[in-house]
Amino acid sequence: MGGKRNGRAVIILTSMIFFGMSLWCMGKPREEFSASERRHLAEIPKFTADEVLSGRFMRHFEEYAADQFPMREEFRRLNSVFQFYVLGKKEVNNIYVTNGYAEKLMVKADRDAAEKWLNRILYICDTYAGDNRVFLSLIPDKNYFLSRESGYPFLDYQEFTGMFLHGTRDVAEYIPLEEVLSLENYYATDLHWKQETLEGVADTLAGGMGISLSFPYDVGEVDAPFYGVYYGQASLPLKPDKLKYLYGPLTEKLIVTCYDSGKPEIISLYDMEKAYGRDAYEMFLSGSKALLTIENPESKNDRELVMFRDSFGSSLAPLLAEGYKKITLVDIRYISMERIGEFVDFEGADVLFLYHLQVLNS
Amino acid sequence: MLFSSITFLYYFLPWALLFYFLSGRYKNLVLFLTSLVFYAWGEPIYVFLMVFLTGIGYVFGILAEKYRESVWKKYLVGISVAAALFILGYFKYADFVVENVARVTGSAWELPGIVLPIGISFYTFQMISYVIDVGRGQKAQKNFISLAAYISMFPQLVAGPIVRYSHIEGQLEQRIHSKDMIAGGIGRFIAGLSKKVVIANTLGELTQNVLDSGQPSLLLGWLYGVAGAMQIYFDFSGYSDMAIGLGEILGFHFPENFNYPFISRSVAEFWRRWHMSLGNWFRDYLYIPLGGSRVSFPKYIRNICLVWLATGIWHGAAWNFVFWGLFFVPFFILEKLWLGKKLENSRILSRCYLLFVIIVSFLIFRVEHMEEVLYWTGMMFGRGVPFSTREALFFLKDYGGILILAVFGCTPGAKHLYVKMKSTETGAKVLDVLLPVCLGVMLFIDTAYLVNSSYNPFLYFRF
Structure with a gap:
């Protein structure tokens, strides 16, 4: 280890780092939430004899130490940049970036998960929607478009969707969306689609279900950058998206009721507070909700739609509201399937299952 | 900890x-x-x-x-x-x-x-x-x-x-606690930490991805074999470097444990360069007391078998470790009888021979069931699988940078470069400035990996 100056410099510099970071670790105020990863950070574990002797205290302390490390976001960024630009990694934390889009690698089909979803759909059809018109539509993710051009591995899409098509062929009519979607419909830093680009999707679904839409909207924009979920996960220097939404005389008249608290509660179609919150996409119908209704007092018919959906449905459902008197949105990830009948009236309603590929594969 | x-x-x-x-x-x-x-x-x-x-x-x-x-x-x-x-x-x-x-x-x-x-x-x-x-x-x-x-x-x-x-x-x-020794220890510790955190853990991720892959191919087999062997080397030698570095900081001179084992040209040489402190321990407390190689041929075989059985089982209480230890016995005997001389004649052949034997040996080291060794070696020879798949090619591209770095790190190239630079006046001056900065940067990068990482295995829990 070189000359005297060299040795002294090494000792001084590294001591400063070790002691400086150590003191900072111990003195730094605790943070509760990581906005970029959208998760709660570990808290200091309980220090009891039982916890220590069982080794739990030590295990949890490791998590705590990593989660509460000073400048954690900057270190995560440094790690991603080093992997991506220095080591030439093609993905970081399972997120790859190509053509300006960040996307999560989805190499393997989770057959068990897919089968569970298929069984859920079949159970609902069998239990509640025996005489209803039932439709199924699957939303391809960005991988579907990106993998063709970039060579990133992607699960066998035809086989995966084929499993659902084949499994539901006797109970539901399939409305394909692949042809009306392209990369431009998705945010660059998030997994979701952009509401302002969904005219084709809404038309296709409406056409498939036998209704027509006139799409009478203007485009509004949230005046804050939108950092999608992949932005935080990749922790790479990506350009943020713009969060836009469609509004017009119709959207102002739609009545959105949420039933999650046990009693009906009127909420906004677009929650502008959430547009500036941790996950801005939650502005659409206030994010994850088990049961919602959108009523259209201006409707020219009495048709109703029961839509089983994930978060993609939150931005799409308002656009279908023009063709229905009432849309009921059900997210079966948050409500027991056995109890749906207690809250949802299926009488004469169209039933639409609209799910994103990633949800069905997890 | x-x-x-x-x-x-x-x-x-x-x-x-x-x-x-x-x-x-x-x-x-x-x-x-x-x-x-x-x-x-x-x-x-x-x-x-x-x-x-x-x-x-x-x-x-x-x-x-x-x-x-x-x-x-x-x-x-x-x-x-x-x-x-x-x-x-x-x-x-x-x-x-x-x-x-x-x-x-x-x-x-x-x-x-x-x-x-x-x-x-x-x-x-x-x-x-x-x-x-x-x-x-x-x-x-x-x-x-x-x-x-x-x-x-x-x-x-x-x-x-x-x-x-x-x-x-x-x-x-x-x-003695000298400034140079402490600085040297710090450098060695950070280098070892980087070997473990940056290289070994990333190679570990690759091997895990390969294991999770459902698309076997010849390329995938080789990726698993090569990355797996290098992961164990960088993990283990990284830990040894950290230990030796910490020892130096505390004023101790610990024995070296690894000496670029992958550049060996025979199994015997490999084991003189791999986990040297364990090899020396078994040599001094088991092999030599048993008579070493200065005994009749049957007794020599007995001694070799006992030492390698003990070496294998020292690494873990499982049959794969028993087979792993005994796997080396025939190579030791063959090299002693005639193969050793043949290997001396060809650098390329001897290196290919050694690397293949070692890669297979580490397959045995890693598996839980011995059939898996046949599965992976079969794949490496392309038995019933395509040359490559889209997924395997992606892994190669994704981890190409780290694989190149790892291969370079298996050779004494960086050490030679350092010694050469240090021997010239200008080079020494550059190193005076560069080395502390590089160590500081490496420490930050290692920390970044630890803060961001979900994959940080401890491979020695069975030792």
């Missing part, structure tokens, strides 16, 4: 070193106490076992010295070695033995379910070497704290190298 953890780097190490350097003539006591904290962090109960084993070594060391000239010496050394091996055997091999005896006899015995204390093989071997060396004429350590500091010393406690008592006896009593 893992060296490659935020807890060690920023909660334990700075303060352990500060107390150590401020402790004046109580350095061994502070070293012992900090080592207890270090070990208790991972093994809060078994820390007492380590102290108990140290106590056995201490008492029997003194007795062996006292009765060195009498017939009792043999028994005293024997008893202490047997006690250490019994403890090691009980904690490490009881489940394995019960399981296999039950299988052979068809009994429905319940497994004892004993949890293996981390590092038990390392500190047991250090204690055994101490008592045997005393029996052979080494001076016994009268100060319990000094002996305890030697056996429990945190830098080499959980992953080696196995430091012989004779090697650091003098340093336990008196050691």
